[in-house]
Amino acid sequence: xxxxxxxxxxxxxxxxxVLLLFVFLALWQxxxxxxxxxxxxxxxxxxxxxxxAWEMLSNPFYDRGPNDKGxxxxxxxxxxxxxxxxxxxxxxxxFLGVVLGLYPTLYRAVNPYIQIMKPISPLAWMPLFxxxxxxxxxxxxxVIFMSSLWPTLANTAFGVGSIKRDYxxxxxxxxxxxxxxxxxxxxxxxxxxxxxxxxISMGSAWVAIVAAEMxxxxxxxxYFVWNEWNNLQLSSVIFAILTIGTVGVLLDLGLGRLAKKxxxxx
Amino acid sequence: xxxxxIDHVTKYFSGSDGAGDLCVFKDVHFRIEKxxxxxxxxxxxxxxSTLLNIIxxxxxxxxxxxxxxxxxxxxxxxxxxxxxxxxxxMPWMTVWxxxxxxxxxxxxxxxxxxxxxxxxxYVAMVGLSGSERKKPAALSGGMRQxxxxxxxxxxxxxxxxxxxxxxxxxxxxxxxxxxxxxRMWTATRNTVFMVTHDVDEAILLSDRIALMTNGPEAxxxxxxxxxxxxxxxxxxxxxxxxxxxxxxxxxxxLVERSRKLQEQKEEGTPAPAFGRAPVSTLSS
Numbered sequence: 001x002x003x004x005x006x007x008x009x010x011x012x013x014x015x016x017x018v019l020l021l022f023v024f025l026a027l028w029q030x031x032x033x034x035x036x037x038x039x040x041x042x043x044x045x046x047x048x049x050x051x052x053a054w055e056m057l058s059n060p061f062y063d064r065g066p067n068d069k070g071x072x073x074x075x076x077x078x079x080x081x082x083x084x085x086x087x088x089x090x091x092x093x094x095f096l097g098v099v100l101g102l103y104p105t106l107y108r109a110v111n112p113y114i115q116i117m118k119p120i121s122p123l124a125w126m127p128l129f130x131x132x133x134x135x136x137x138x139x140x141x142x143v144i145f146m147s148s149l150w151p152t153l154a155n156t157a158f159g160v161g162s163i164k165r166d167y168x169x170x171x172x173x174x175x176x177x178x179x180x181x182x183x184x185x186x187x188x189x190x191x192x193x194x195x196x197x198x199x200i201s202m203g204s205a206w207v208a209i210v211a212a213e214m215x216x217x218x219x220x221x222x223y224f225v226w227n228e229w230n231n232l233q234l235s236s237v238i239f240a241i242l243t244i245g246t247v248g249v250l251l252d253l254g255l256g257r258l259a260k261k262x263x264x265x266x
Numbered sequence: 267x268x269x270x271x272i273d274h275v276t277k278y279f280s281g282s283d284g285a286g287d288l289c290v291f292k293d294v295h296f297r298i299e300k301x302x303x304x305x306x307x308x309x310x311x312x313x314x315s316t317l318l319n320i321i322x323x324x325x326x327x328x329x330x331x332x333x334x335x336x337x338x339x340x341x342x343x344x345x346x347x348x349x350x351x352x353x354x355x356m357p358w359m360t361v362w363x364x365x366x367x368x369x370x371x372x373x374x375x376x377x378x379x380x381x382x383x384x385x386x387x388y389v390a391m392v393g394l395s396g397s398e399r400k401k402p403a404a405l406s407g408g409m410r411q412x413x414x415x416x417x418x419x420x421x422x423x424x425x426x427x428x429x430x431x432x433x434x435x436x437x438x439x440x441x442x443x444x445x446x447x448x449r450m451w452t453a454t455r456n457t458v459f460m461v462t463h464d465v466d467e468a469i470l471l472s473d474r475i476a477l478m479t480n481g482p483e484a485x486x487x488x489x490x491x492x493x494x495x496x497x498x499x500x501x502x503x504x505x506x507x508x509x510x511x512x513x514x515x516x517x518x519x520l521v522e523r524s525r526k527l528q529e530q531k532e533e534g535t536p537a538p539a540f541g542r543a544p545v546s547t548l549s550s
Binding site for chain 1: 322323324341342343344346347348350352354356357358359367368370371372401403421
């Protein structure tokens with residue numbers, strides 16, 4: 001019974017979603033000024049964007065020089081940067097977070113500095129990175145690094161710090177080696193909190209990459225948006241915005257799966 | 267030389283915000299012989315679980331110490347496994363993995379196959395075959411504590427410490443698991459120290475019962491011998507006249523004397539010498 005109720009509810013939700021989409025598209029279409037002599041004034045309508053999307057998606061991986069690359073190529077650049085910065089930051093954050101979580105005194109000593117670092121927009125670091133690294137691509141990776149460090153660090157330290165005393169007692173009675181203690185007890189116990197941090201970090205990294213790429217130029221989805229704006233190709237800009245959103249959701253879904261796998265009930 | 271000696275142990279908890287230190291229990295002294303099953307009974311707050319944690323090495327004594335086979339213990343170890351009131355299983359591990367974690371720790375030189383066989387043997391011993399892949403959250407309290415017992419027995423510790431192991435298990439299941447424990451103990455003849463406030467449980471399982479006065483500043487009042495023949499069964503043991511005498515004695519102690527003895531101490535009257543607990547045998 002419960003299943004059928006749920007299914008009918010899901011149907012209603014889906015139907016409402018689709019309906020809302022159509023209402024939005026209709027309003028959008030109505031707000032677009034009619035074209036005068038083949039030239040559109042103001043924002044392009046949904047039709048124009050769909051046409052442009054079709055065009056870009058049918059050949060996403062072409063590369064015709066620095067200012068003309070397929071959207072797929074740009075996404076690969078962005079995801080590559082994101083991956084490098086994000087993975088490095090996550091490893092560093094989990095390592096530091098475990099240390100801080102296990103040594104509460106150290107955590108309390110370091111915490112004020114973490115609090116100061118946290119609200120800084122990762123882009124504010126850009127000039128320093130450009131000056132010290134002297135490579136705009138690597139500087140962008142460092143921006144991603146800074147953007148995805150703090151949430152994971154804070155969550156890991158919290159998760160490790162609040163592991164139930166009982167689990168640690170069992171590990172000391174069993175006299176587990178420090179590696180066994182880390183991989184069999186501490187990390188699995190804190191895993192839900194760590195993954196929650198990783199999810200927030202991924203969100204802020206994906207937000208930061210667009211801005212960083214607008215600044216450094218050259219490649220990436222952020223640069224693509226800026227370049228199409230310079231070309232006054234607003235339908236491309238709108239499609240790129242939708243793409244950024246979609247990829248963000250997919251990244252989060254992946255981490256959501258991981259969270260489900262690592263969750264445990266007490 | 268006795269096997270396990272609780273050597274004049276005193277425990278203070280440091281008082282919060284400037285209040286003086288609180289003495290939980292004072293000068294508790296008794297010995298447990300190898301293969302003996304000794305239970306400590308007392309009201310909440312008499313520090314019996316704290317004493318168990320001190321023996322386990324999870325807490326430290328403020329004065330005195332624990333001597334196991336002639337050596338003073340310093341910290342927790344595999345020779346003193348604890349069965350916890352709240353089970354303390356790793357919730358992200360299956361039944362199998364929980365037991366394997368302990369087996370691997372206890373026998374680091376064994377290969378995979380040997381470990382697997384041994385884990386399987388203990389899973390079967392506590393009747394959990396078929397539930398190996400379940401996580402603790404999917405098990406009833408009784409089944410969880412079976413895992414706890416399997417984990418503890420599998421390590422073959424010198425001393426088994428049971429911290430109110432059946433308190434969170436429903437009454438009907440409790441009996442079955444108590445008998446399971448009797449069976450496992452009879453097979454292994456482990457040395458056991460248990461704390462509980464269930465008098466019937468204490469009598470059913472123990473060779474001797476240590477009675478604590480009320481806290482704070484609790485003391486070991488006496489140790490009672492349980493002179494009931496083994497093997498004991500829940501249904502038949504209650505019919506023994508000695509059972510009821512003993513039960514009456516312990517309950518009378520818990521209801522009346524545990525409080526009176528504590529009050530005596532507070533009024534400053536010199537309490538009887540508790541250093542060496544008198545042993546009453548309750549002969550008829």
